[in-house]
Structure formats: structure tokens, C-alpha cells
Amino acid sequence: MTKIWVNSGDSHVMEPADVWTERLPARLGARAPRSERGEKYEMLYIDGERIDRQLGDFMDAMRPPGAWDLKVRLKDLDQEGVWSQLAFPSMGFWLVSITDRELARETVRAWNDWAHEEILSKNKRVITTACVSTADIDDAVAEVERVAELGFKAVFLPCSTREGEEYALDRWEPLWTAVERSGLVLGFHIGTGGQNVVFRGPGGAVVNYMETTYPGMRVVSHMVAGGALDRHPDLKILIAEGGAGWMPAIGDRMDEAYRQHGMFVRPKLSRLPSEIIRQQVYASFQHDKSSVEIVESTGYRNVMWGDDYPHLEGTYGHTQSTLRDLFDGVSDDIRDRVTRGTFNELFGLPEQTPQE
Numbered sequence: 001m002t003k004i005w006v007n008s009g010d011s012h013v014m015e016p017a018d019v020w021t022e023r024l025p026a027r028l029g030a031r032a033p034r035s036e037r038g039e040k041y042e043m044l045y046i047d048g049e050r051i052d053r054q055l056g057d058f059m060d061a062m063r064p065p066g067a068w069d070l071k072v073r074l075k076d077l078d079q080e081g082v083w084s085q086l087a088f089p090s091m092g093f094w095l096v097s098i099t100d101r102e103l104a105r106e107t108v109r110a111w112n113d114w115a116h117e118e119i120l121s122k123n124k125r126v127i128t129t130a131c132v133s134t135a136d137i138d139d140a141v142a143e144v145e146r147v148a149e150l151g152f153k154a155v156f157l158p159c160s161t162r163e164g165e166e167y168a169l170d171r172w173e174p175l176w177t178a179v180e181r182s183g184l185v186l187g188f189h190i191g192t193g194g195q196n197v198v199f200r201g202p203g204g205a206v207v208n209y210m211e212t213t214y215p216g217m218r219v220v221s222h223m224v225a226g227g228a229l230d231r232h233p234d235l236k237i238l239i240a241e242g243g244a245g246w247m248p249a250i251g252d253r254m255d256e257a258y259r260q261h262g263m264f265v266r267p268k269l270s271r272l273p274s275e276i277i278r279q280q281v282y283a284s285f286q287h288d289k290s291s292v293e294i295v296e297s298t299g300y301r302n303v304m305w306g307d308d309y310p311h312l313e314g315t316y317g318h319t320q321s322t323l324r325d326l327f328d329g330v331s332d333d334i335r336d337r338v339t340r341g342t343f344n345e346l347f348g349l350p351e352q353t354p355q356e
């Protein structure tokens with residue numbers, strides 16, 4: 001059966017344990033994120049804070065042989081039919097929790113240097129997002145300008161922010177200006193910036209999975225209703241790994257609020273929220289049938305498939321059967337848009353027709 005070749009808008013690089021200690025002076029490296037395996041929990045240390053997370057099973061369940069080795073990863077991708085991948089951090093996700101200005105700036109810089117030297121400079125198919133400081137916006141702006149020069153195509157931000165630092169607030173304006181000017185995509189990955197296990201009762205695993213999706217919706221409402229995207233019409237944002245089926249639905253609800261509660265609406269926008277979403281907001285998914293159906297039924301086209309390699313929620317080992325389930329019977333136009341076109345529009349990688 002011919003392989004369906006696709007691009008993936010969501011995956012992860014697994015950083016070496018010494019990604020910061022190797023690159024930073026001991027006084028900073030010792031405070032960078034590090035993890036230790038316990039019996040049931042993983043102990044995560046970030047600048048002296050300890051977070052216990054039930055992560056052991058995730059790591060043990062990580063099957064792809066290439067999770068830690070780029071050369072082997074490219075063979076995994078050939079096997080699965082994935083040509084290009086956008087790769088988010090793994091341990092790098094925890095940098096967003098650092099509030100000390102110097103530590104945030106230096107750990108972010110070190111992560112980006114590692115990604116540039118070990119991933120971007122060594123292959124053309126896997127491109128990583130860059131990290132930025134959330135502790136100081138001037139540092140974040142400087143890092144966006146630096147990584148744009150290095151050839152990065154996207155910047156990672158967490159879906160959840162600290163209280164008082166919500167994305168609708170002016171605090172972020174210089175960063176939106178810098179990212180728009182750089183042409184980089186702003187990639188918000190779900191399950192970042194907050195707690196991932198918030199409920200331990202019946203159904204907890206599914207409830208917690210859903211709880212990581214809602215902050216992705218909140219990012220869209222703040223970035224649209226707060227005016228950031230309206231003020232920066234060339235800024236594109238991606239909500240990664242949260243599915244896409246809900247995107248047109250929140251556009252409708254935001255339009256209803258914008259129109260029916262008009263007397264309360266500040267700032268006024270030059271376009272309806274749903275128009276801003278259709279022009280500047282993108283979403284990735286792995287298995288959701290609804291993410292393909294809404295392209296057909298609503299015309300919302302900023303949908304991008306992602307393999308979430310090497311994670312458990314991803315498609316490694318069953319990518320081709322997933323793609324057939326998703327796209328058999330779907331028009332070529334929509335299949336090509338979701339599996340390659342959206343990716344190429346966002347990251348401008350040359351269209352590849354890999355040899356079988």
C-alpha cells in the first residue's frame with residue numbers, strides 16, 4: 001500500500017540531561033530544570049522548587065527508538081511517512097516557570113543554542129521551536145531577534161500564564177511586535193505553564209487530559225479579544241496538540257459576545273473574532289476525526305496534523321493507519337492542506353515529495 005507522506009506540526013525533542021549544566025556556569029546550571037526518578041513519581045527541580053509528577057509511565061511507555069537520537073529519529077520518520085516535523089521542547093517546557101530574570105535568560109539561550117547546534121544545523125526535516133524568557137519581555141524580544149537570525153521558524157510559549165500575566169495584557173506587546181516582525185510562528189503547546197494533574201477522582205486521566213485543552217482556548221480568547229492579533233495582522237499563532245474541532249465553535253461564541261455584549265467590549269476590533277481566528281489562528285491534532293470534519297463543514301482551514309512524536313498520545317507505530325482513518329474519502333484539497341499545506345504555509349519549508 002503506498003505510503004501517505006505528511007508533515008507534522010507537533011512533536012518533541014528529548015534534551016540530554018546536561019543540556020544546561022554543560023553550557024552554563026555551575027551557579028546557574030545547578031538551578032536549571034532537572035528531574036530524578038522516584039518509585040511512582042518523577043521529582044522535577046526548577047530553581048530550587050520541587051514538583052512531583054507521575055511521569056515514570058510516560059517515559060517508560062516512550063517507544064520510538066529515535067526519541068533521543070536525531071539520526072535514528074529520521075529513520076523512524078521514514079518508517080511512519082513523516083517528512084518534516086516541528087519539534088517542541090520536553091524539559092525545556094519547564095523554563096516558563098522560572099521567574100529569576102538572569103536564570104530565565106541564560107537557560108533559554110542555552111536551550112536554543114543546543115537546539116540550533118544539535119538539531120537545526122544537523123538536518124533539514126526536523127525544526128525546533130525556540131524558547132523565550134517569560135520572566136522579562138525585553139529579554140524575550142532580544143532572544144526572538146537572535147533566534148530569527150539563527151533560522152528558527154517558531155517560538156514556544158505556554159498555554160497557561162502566571163496570574164496577572166495573561167496574554168491580553170500590554171506586558172506582552174513588545175514581544176508580539178518582535179515575533180510579527182521576525183515572521184516566526186508563535187506556538188502555544190497545551191499542558192504547559194500550569195498543573196497537568198488537577199483532579200484525582202473517578203475519570204481523572206480523561207478529565208486531566210481535557211483540563212490541558214481548555215487553556216489553549218483561553219490563549220485564543222485573550223489573543224483575539226484583547227486585540228493582540230488585530231494589532232499585529234501578520235502574527236500567526238498555533239495551539240499545538242489540543243485538537244482543532246473546537247476552534248470554529250469558539251469563534252462563533254466570541255462573535256456572539258462581541259455583538260450581543262457590544263456595550264461592554266473593549267478594545268473594539270477591526271474584524272470579528274471569528275475572522276481573526278480564520279486568518280491568524282492555527283491548531284494541530286493527532287487522531288481527532290472532528291479536526292478534519294470541521295475543515296469540510298466550516299471552511300476553517302488552519303488545521304495541521306501532528307504526530308506528537310515520541311509521546312504516548314501521538315501516532316508513532318500507527319501513523320499510516322491513522323492517516324487512512326482520517327483522510328479516506330476526504331477531498332485531496334483538504335487532505336493535502338491538513339497533512340502538508342498548513343505546515344508549509346507556516347514554516348515555509350520546501351515542499352518535499354520524498355522517494356518511497
Ligand SMILES: CC(C)(COP(=O)(O)O)[C@@H](O)C(=O)NCCC(=O)NCCSC(=O)[C@]1(C)CCC[C@@]2(C)[C@@H]3[C@@H]4C[C@@H]5C[C@]3(C[C@]5(C)O4)[C@H](O)C[C@@H]21
Pocket residue numbers: 054055058089090091093190191192196197199200201204205206208209212311313
Ligand atoms: C490517573 C491520575 C488522575 C492519578 O493521579 P496520581 O498521578 O496518582 O496522583 C493521574 O496520574 C493522571 O491523570 N494521569 C494521566 C496522565 C497525565 O499525567 N495526564 C495529565 C494531563 S495530559 C497532559 O498533561 C499532556 C497534554 C498529555 C500527556 C503528556 C504530557 C503530560 C506531556 C509529557 C510530560 C511533560 C508534560 C507534557 C510535555 C512533557 C515533556 O511530556 C505536556 O506538557 C502535557 C502532556
Ligand SMILES: [Mn+2]
Pocket residue numbers: 010011012088189240241308311
Ligand atoms: Mn506535543
